[in-house]
Amino acid sequence: MNLPTLRQLHYLVTVVELCHFGQAAERCFVTQSTLSTAIQELEGLLGAQLLERTKRKVIPTKLGIDLANKARDIISMTERLVLDAQVDRKPLSGVLKLGVIPTISPFLLPKVLPGVRSTFQDLELYLLEDQTQNLLERLSAGELDCAILALPFDLGGLEQQVFWQEDFLVAFPAGHPLSEGGPIASKALPDSELLLLEKGHCLRDHALAVCHMKAVANRASFQGTSLYTLVQMVAGGQGITFLPEMAVNDEFLAQNQIAVRPLSEKGPHRELTLVWRASYHRKADLALLADCMQGLLEKG
Amino acid sequence: MNLPTLRQLHYLVTVVELCHFGQAAERCFVTQSTLSTAIQELEGLLGAQLLERTKRKVIPTKLGIDLANKARDIISMTERLVLDAQVDRKPLSGVLKLGVIPTISPFLLPKVLPGVRSTFQDLELYLLEDQTQNLLERLSAGELDCAILALPFDLGGLEQQVFWQEDFLVAFPAGHPLSEGGPIASKALPDSELLLLEKGHCLRDHALAVCHMKAVANRASFQGTSLYTLVQMVAGGQGITFLPEMAVNDEFLAQNQIAVRPLSEKGPHRELTLVWRASYHRKADLALLADCMQGLLEKG
DNA sequence: AATTATTAATGGAGAAAATCGATTAATGAA
DNA sequence: TTCATTAATCGATTTTCTCCATTAATAATT
Incomplete structure (x- = not known):
């Protein structure tokens, strides 16, 4: 469908209000001829007469008045749209x-x-x-x-x-031979006891990277699905694992029977x-x- | 306030819907560059980003989606306006x-x-x-x-x-010397008895014109304010007057005690x-x- | 890693539109 | 009659819109 322009509608609204082409043109900051032409085009487009005019008088038709009212709504909706766009959004709202x-x-x-x-x-x-x-x-x-x-x-x-950045710690079952002491080198850890998260967790790759181990060294059947389950496996004596500092300080994990030692490999890990x-x-x-x-x- | 054009809004709606400039351009029957430019102008006008685009993807922003919805409303209101204008008005509705x-x-x-x-x-x-x-x-x-x-x-x-066209008849009080007979010439009427409506009624002028009388011939105190009162004055014997056919055939007047004779001056009066x-x-x-x-x- | 395909942006040329200024014709008023 | 007012009209100009061709960036494929 061929639509009128908002400008044409605005012109219509003004002429209907003032019933005078010259004054309406002035208010719209255009010449009378511009306005006159625009209204004629609008009438042509709509296929209906909106204004009844003689050289002396302008009388809006019923339709002209109705459409001017609708046009007013359309224009003010559009104005609101512009305002909505310019709402100075608070940061992070x-x-x-x-x-x-x-x-x-x-x-x-x-x-x-x-x-x-x-x-x-x-x-x-x-x-x-x-x-x-x-x-x-x-x-x-x-x-x-x-x-x-x-x-x-x-x-x-x-x-x-x-x-944020943090190191990894090694978690041992309480009573594990290596569970006591200060920083420990990853080389000193028994590969065969290492438990890791299942594939896809970046922590798995990061942990392996820290100690230059190969993922293949681990038994697939013992891959944990979350750090919580993994810690419970460690607490159950099924192996050792790496934990990020954040997890070690967590209340839930702290309740479990595990011992942690820092790695001697420095870093943020x-x-x-x-x-x-x-x-x-x-x-x-x-x-x-x-x-x-x-x-x-x-x-x- | 500087408003976007309906065309720009339409382009926005289409791009937000399809998330693809090329396809949106096709649907709008313009080239991609046209669409691209139009959206950029719209964003410039609104001072806000409406679409997030890479060479590969187009993701509308929250604001873009919101405004596209508003724009849809505005456009459909405008379409309805056009339809309203084109309603095939029944004649005389x-x-x-x-x-x-x-x-x-x-x-x-x-x-x-x-x-x-x-x-x-x-x-x-x-x-x-x-x-x-x-x-x-x-x-x-x-x-x-x-x-x-x-x-x-x-x-x-x-x-x-x-x-419609009609003649005038002369109305006499029942029993008036001239009340009986066929067509009568206006010259035969007694000027001094003529009663007329007050000034401003065209019937007054028309009646005088028919019989070439002068208005001054009438007594101001007897000028009637309506044909009903005038007829009652005639019925009361206070004078004679001219009545249009239409009034003579009216039920109310027919009840009054008056006699009517046609004028011999022919012609629709x-x-x-x-x-x-x-x-x-x-x-x-x-x-x-x-x-x-x-x-x-x-x-x- | 190199090649190909896709896509939005960009620049320049041409077409379309909007606008203006001047004039005209009609209308009422003095 | 003459004058003032006013909407329509015409031609010229400016502005806007649109297109085409190209570019740069990005994925997918070889």
Whole structure:
């Protein structure tokens, strides 16, 4: 369908209001001829007479008045649309879809979410827990706005801001021969006892990377599905594993019968980072979010 | 305020729907570059990002989706406006403001209005009774759509369609010396007994014109304010007067004790006509109305 | 790793439109 | 009659819109 332009509608509204082409033209900041032509085109387009005019008088027709009223509505809706677009959005307000990997989620979120929520009152946070690769796909597809992942991993074209870093600790069953002492070198660990998370968890790869071990050294049947179950296996004496500091400080894990020793390999062993698409339009907001989380973690 | 064009909004709606510039362009029957430019201008105008795009993907922002929804509403309102304008209006439907002079109104309307109303079911007729000059002013001002008047009078620039014509009769008190007989010449009438309507009624002028009398021949104190009161004065023996055929056939007047004789001056003495502004946009409707009234009067 | 295909942005040329200024014709008023 | 007002009209100009061709970036495929 061929639509009139908003400009034509605006002209109509003004002429109907003033019943005078010259004055209406002045109010619209155009010449009378412009207005005259525009109205004629509008009438032509609609196939109906909107104004009855003599050289002396302008009388809107019933239809002209009706349409001018509708036109007023249309124009004011459009004005509102413009205003809506220009609402000075508070930073980090509205919906934000955040993905988090499972080896970070249960330890980080309880620490930072209350603080984040109180800092950004108008933030509506939607959380999705999944493994790195899946999160990256969803992020690329636009289903997520950002994700919290652990470096190192292949960023692709994504941008990021690291907000935390931590070491790994080795967890032994209570009473294990190696369970006592200070920093221990990964070389000193018995490969055959190592328990890891199942494939897909980046923590698995990171742990192996730290101690230069090969994944093949582990028994598939003992791959854990979460850090909680993994710790319970360690506590049950079925093997040893690596844990990020964050997990060790967690209350739940602390209740289990395990002993932890730091690694003598120094490092930060894993970096927590907030990532987003390079084309994302609210980068500034996300930087604020990363800053906020960092601040909360540093305060303890 | 600077408003976006409906075209820009339409482009936005399409791109948000398809998430693909090329496809959206195709659907809009323009090239991709046209669409691309238009969206960029829209974003510039609104001062906000509506779409997040890489070379590979297009992801609408929250704002983009919101505004596209609003835009859809605006566009469909505009489409409805166009449809409203093109509604094939039945002839003589809707409001019609009709003026009628007092010497026609009480005799004509009861005869024709029922028929008019049943012929044009959707007609909303607003009636105004006043003297010719006042009706003409209101007609010119656009307060009336048309008027029923009696010729002859100065039409000015108005257009008209005559739908009836009638003679005048002379009315005498029952028992008046001249009350019996056939056609009578106006010259034979006693000037001093002539009663007329007050000034402003065209019937007064028409009556005087028929018999070439001067208005000054009449006593001001006996000028009637309506044909009903005038007839009662005649019945009371206070004088004679002219009546249009229409009034003579009226039931109310027939009950009064008066006698009527035709004038020997032949010819239609007054013509009933429907008048409208030359610029009026529903002339065709009014011609139908005049035709209709004529038909009803001819049937009796 | 190199090649190919896809896609949005960009630049320049041409077409379409909107607007203006000047004039005309009609209308009322003085 | 003459004058003032006003909407329509015409031609010229400016602005906007659109297209085509090309580019740069990105994935997918070889």
